[in-house]
Amino acid sequence: MSPPARPPVRTAWLVAGLVVVALNLRPALTSVAPVLASIQASLGLTAAHAGLLTTLPVLCLGLFAPLAPRLAARFEAERAVFGVLFVLALGTAMRGQFGTVGLFAGALLAGAAIGVIGVLLPGLVKREFPERASLMMGLYTMALCLGAAAAAGLTVPLRDAFGDWRPALAAWGGFALVAALVWWPQLRGHTRIAPAPSTPVRLMRSPLAWAVTLYMGLQSSLAYIVFGWLPPILVDRGLTPLAAGGLMSLSVLVQLVTAFTGPMLATRLGRDQRPTLWLMLTLALIGLLGCLYAPLGSVWLWVILLGLGQGGQFSVAMLLIVLRSGDALTAARLSGMSQGVGYTLAALGPLAVGLLHDWSGTWHGVGVLFALVTAAAAAAGSVAGQRRVIA
Numbered sequence: 001m002s003p004p005a006r007p008p009v010r011t012a013w014l015v016a017g018l019v020v021v022a023l024n025l026r027p028a029l030t031s032v033a034p035v036l037a038s039i040q041a042s043l044g045l046t047a048a049h050a051g052l053l054t055t056l057p058v059l060c061l062g063l064f065a066p067l068a069p070r071l072a073a074r075f076e077a078e079r080a081v082f083g084v085l086f087v088l089a090l091g092t093a094m095r096g097q098f099g100t101v102g103l104f105a106g107a108l109l110a111g112a113a114i115g116v117i118g119v120l121l122p123g124l125v126k127r128e129f130p131e132r133a134s135l136m137m138g139l140y141t142m143a144l145c146l147g148a149a150a151a152a153g154l155t156v157p158l159r160d161a162f163g164d165w166r167p168a169l170a171a172w173g174g175f176a177l178v179a180a181l182v183w184w185p186q187l188r189g190h191t192r193i194a195p196a197p198s199t200p201v202r203l204m205r206s207p208l209a210w211a212v213t214l215y216m217g218l219q220s221s222l223a224y225i226v227f228g229w230l231p232p233i234l235v236d237r238g239l240t241p242l243a244a245g246g247l248m249s250l251s252v253l254v255q256l257v258t259a260f261t262g263p264m265l266a267t268r269l270g271r272d273q274r275p276t277l278w279l280m281l282t283l284a285l286i287g288l289l290g291c292l293y294a295p296l297g298s299v300w301l302w303v304i305l306l307g308l309g310q311g312g313q314f315s316v317a318m319l320l321i322v323l324r325s326g327d328a329l330t331a332a333r334l335s336g337m338s339q340g341v342g343y344t345l346a347a348l349g350p351l352a353v354g355l356l357h358d359w360s361g362t363w364h365g366v367g368v369l370f371a372l373v374t375a376a377a378a379a380a381g382s383v384a385g386q387r388r389v390i391a
Helices: 008-023 033-043 047-064 067-075 077-094 099-128 133-162 165-170 173-187 207-236 241-268 274-293 296-323 328-346 348-360 364-384
Strands: none
Touching: 008 099, 008 133, 008 173, 033 047, 033 099, 033 133, 033 165, 033 207, 033 241, 047 099, 047 207, 047 328, 047 348, 067 077, 067 099, 067 328, 077 099, 077 165, 077 173, 099 133, 099 296, 099 328, 133 165, 133 207, 133 241, 133 296, 207 241, 207 274, 207 296, 207 328, 207 348, 207 364, 241 274, 241 296, 274 296, 274 364, 296 328, 328 348, 348 364
16 A cells, blocks of 8 residues: 655655665775775784674674664654664764774674664665655665765775874764754654554565575675775785775776666566576676786776676665565565674675685685675575565
8 A cells, every 4th residue: 555645845855865864874884995904004903803893884784683673663763763873973983983992883883773774764665665666776775885985985085185094984974964964854744664464474484585585695795795805805916005995986886877777677677586686696796706816907897897786786685675575564574684684694704705814815715705605695586586475
């Protein structure tokens, strides 16, 4: 059932709020890698510590995702998003204060806040835009990619302007406060996501729900490996930190193309989402292998392919949450399950890369790991991409 018609101005504010909030859900994750070498030199972190730093926010995405439905039930989803944006601002800013403790504590807070907000927004999209889910999820994921690209590309120039990496990381917290201001009009005139039916869907017993969850987690693991380790890989291959950060920014920036078009392509190409899903995974795998092994002069081509694949695979993952759900409540619960379990699984990827590099001293194991995770994601997507609804 569609929600009551809203005035155009109110709809525009809601769309603007969704976009601006989404812009803030990746800078805390992608701003660290471009200055990771500076952080390690300043604080004396080993590669294992660096792996933990890139893994901790992703782990928190999963661990704190189950908190989102409880906050929505108690305070309403819109109010929960508003309040958690302040936690995100605090955590992001703390990374530049109080030394190693502030760096890791801020990463924890920021990851927890992103985990909660990321679960709440797909349920709101299902409730408010049931007939335009592919368009809205495309806008949402496009904004996520734009925020990620901005942080990846601008953190090194900010470090150079400030003369230190600490204010460069802390500065991203201010944008979360701007998002809270834009989201503020949503606090009026909304109700909670519909109460549970008398016989709720048992997601934990649904193979389809688990397939969506595994696909979400595995493709996210690929993304966070890139967010956390692509710049150090490129630096070790001979690029400057500024060039490596710029290339990661380019890779994330081109995600805008498939982040927006991926959901629409997935709903129009064939009877289900599997062809689009497989295409995006293949592009991402070819792109990363090119970054690892192809001549350095052609690396710009491979980061573009990598970005096109990763933008599409994530936007399709978010779309599957909406398409596989029969109502807004199921979408909210599936969002919590897929991101809670999925991001906890995803956190193992960046950690594994750090451990592999410490053990071998090279990046060759990353290619093997990436290929194995891609194959597993394709297998889960073969089930999740079928045109069915969880019942």
